[in-house]
Amino acid sequence: METTIAEITHLKKSFGSNRVLNDISFAIEKGENLAVLGKSGSGKSVLIKCLVGLLEPDGGKIILLGQNILGLKEEELNDVRKKVGFLFQSAALYDSMSVRENLEFPLRDLKSKPQKEIDTLVIEALKNVGLEDAIDKMPSELSGGMRKRVGLARTLILKPEIILYDEPTTGLDPITSEEISKLILDVQKKYNTASIIITHDIECARITANRMILIKDGMVLTEGTFKEISESKDEWIRSFFNRPKE
Amino acid sequence: MEPLNNIPLQHKVVIEKLSKPYEIPFTKALKGFFEEVTLLTKFTFRFFKEVVKPRYEFNEFIRQSYLIGYKSFPLVAITGLILGLVLTVQSRPTLAEFGAVSWLPSMVAVSIIRELGPAITSLIFAGKVGSGIGAELASMKVTEQIEAMEVAGNNPFKYLVVTRVLATTLMLPLLVIAGDTVSMYGAYIAVNIKGAISFHLFFLQVFESLDFSDIFPAIIKTFFFGFAIGLIGCYKGYNSNNGTEGVGVAANSAVVYGLLSVFLLDMIAVQITSLLT
Numbered sequence: 001m002e003t004t005i006a007e008i009t010h011l012k013k014s015f016g017s018n019r020v021l022n023d024i025s026f027a028i029e030k031g032e033n034l035a036v037l038g039k040s041g042s043g044k045s046v047l048i049k050c051l052v053g054l055l056e057p058d059g060g061k062i063i064l065l066g067q068n069i070l071g072l073k074e075e076e077l078n079d080v081r082k083k084v085g086f087l088f089q090s091a092a093l094y095d096s097m098s099v100r101e102n103l104e105f106p107l108r109d110l111k112s113k114p115q116k117e118i119d120t121l122v123i124e125a126l127k128n129v130g131l132e133d134a135i136d137k138m139p140s141e142l143s144g145g146m147r148k149r150v151g152l153a154r155t156l157i158l159k160p161e162i163i164l165y166d167e168p169t170t171g172l173d174p175i176t177s178e179e180i181s182k183l184i185l186d187v188q189k190k191y192n193t194a195s196i197i198i199t200h201d202i203e204c205a206r207i208t209a210n211r212m213i214l215i216k217d218g219m220v221l222t223e224g225t226f227k228e229i230s231e232s233k234d235e236w237i238r239s240f241f242n243r244p245k246e
Numbered sequence: 247m248e249p250l251n252n253i254p255l256q257h258k259v260v261i262e263k264l265s266k267p268y269e270i271p272f273t274k275a276l277k278g279f280f281e282e283v284t285l286l287t288k289f290t291f292r293f294f295k296e297v298v299k300p301r302y303e304f305n306e307f308i309r310q311s312y313l314i315g316y317k318s319f320p321l322v323a324i325t326g327l328i329l330g331l332v333l334t335v336q337s338r339p340t341l342a343e344f345g346a347v348s349w350l351p352s353m354v355a356v357s358i359i360r361e362l363g364p365a366i367t368s369l370i371f372a373g374k375v376g377s378g379i380g381a382e383l384a385s386m387k388v389t390e391q392i393e394a395m396e397v398a399g400n401n402p403f404k405y406l407v408v409t410r411v412l413a414t415t416l417m418l419p420l421l422v423i424a425g426d427t428v429s430m431y432g433a434y435i436a437v438n439i440k441g442a443i444s445f446h447l448f449f450l451q452v453f454e455s456l457d458f459s460d461i462f463p464a465i466i467k468t469f470f471f472g473f474a475i476g477l478i479g480c481y482k483g484y485n486s487n488n489g490t491e492g493v494g495v496a497a498n499s500a501v502v503y504g505l506l507s508v509f510l511l512d513m514i515a516v517q518i519t520s521l522l523t
Contacts, residue, residue: 049393078399078400082399086397090389092393092394154398158398
């Protein structure tokens with residue numbers, strides 16, 4: 001039986017007079033990869049930031065891992081966040097720390113664990129993204145693709161139940177983009193995690209997603225598999241998928 | 247009537263501007279000032295709340311103390327040495343006019359220990375450390391590093407702000423003591439350029455002229471200077487916005503407000519000291 005990992009109902013968010021999310025509702029099941037597509041500025045990143053409590057929505061309900069995160073105290077929210085992975089668009093590696101220290105940082109609350117065990121976890125996470133040789137490098141010494149991989153390794157180290165990817169392939173060349181997309185798929189298979197992939201990269205969505213939703217004007221325009229959506233007759237969707245008008 | 251959708255964009259912008267209620271620039275500035283003060287007060291309260299709450303980031307505090315204190319020592323030492331030298335050289339002719347050159351060590355010691363040492367070191371510290379903290383935290387904000395700590399279930403305020411503010415609070419007094427000491431060596435060198443006085447006699451005169459009421463208030467006030475510099479640097483960096491432009495603004499305003507706070511606190515400290523002594 002499938003379990004619902006996250007459920008978003010009638011989510012609304014405005015910045016001043018600019019309404020970014022109008023009425024968003026969707027759910028994601030365990031082990032599912034859900035791609036959220038939309039034009040730049042359509043509120044995709046705002047959506048996942050609301051999901052982890054980085055932004056407070058104006059209305060609606062967010063049930064994440066069985067808890068309504070909008071009513072949680074800071075400590076309770078942090079406990080939920082520890083089960084959620086978040087890969088930022090820029091990877092958000094800590095500049096002043098080496099790759100090893102970056103990966104050790106989320107494990108700080110597990111200091112009761114011996115250093116040997118922490119080292120094993122760090123190496124295992126880096127092996128998963130094919131970067132065990134970069135362990136002692138500084139973030140400034142890494143390429144864009146490597147930074148994304150290290151960011152993903154840091155996300156994986158706490159073995160999250162759901163991973164939120166914010167534009168995972170933005171700014172990368174097509175080959176590296178494909179590698180990252182395949183890595184997202186590998187992570188899903190290996191850890192059976194649910195993932196929400198925020199992207200406007202159609203190829204990334206095609207490779208990674210089991211299901212997709214398309215956002216327009218702060219609302220879910222359509223929902224379905226890649227095949228279903230890409231074959232839509234809607235003119236706007238066709239133009240989004242870069243297909244000629246019929 | 248022409249529908250609103252058909253109006254060109256530049257006209258729409260003008261209409262939007264005109265439809266907003268007019269705010270007098272002075273009122274706007276005053277409102278901004280009070281908003282800033284309110285936010286800074288909230289930030290300060292949060293600091294005091296977080297500082298007592300476990301977990302304690304001891305390792306990061308030590309690292310920050312090293313970066314903020316030890317790494318600032320060369321600059322403070324050079325400034326202190328020059329301060330002692332220049333003050334002595336400049337004061338000599340005036341004292342010579344009154345035949346009071348023998349008072350030079352005492353005069354320089356009281357000036358440096360009571361006011362110039364703490365003030366100059368704090369200003370240097372605000373420029374170097376305040377701007378550094380402001381820029382570092384602002385760039386972490388821009389590159390989503392602070393948010394990354396937050397979503398990993400860690401407390402970035404505790405890790406980044408509390409450790410830095412504690413480090414500046416404790417390191418500035420130590421730097422002032424070091425800077426004052428080097429200044430006195432500078433003064434000793436300057437006295438010996440045109441005259442001759444033994445090391446022992448020079449420092450004997452220095453310590454004879456100094457009282458506990460000269461040394462302690464001067465050191466105690468630097469804890470407050472350090473706290474203000476660290477807190478303002480962190481506040482400006484932690485709450486920066488507007489992307490990379492915000493990094494420059496945060497660094498700049500951390501220095502400006504840091505310096506201003508040092509002068510204001512110094513003025514208050516002088517009043518309190520004069521009332522107590």
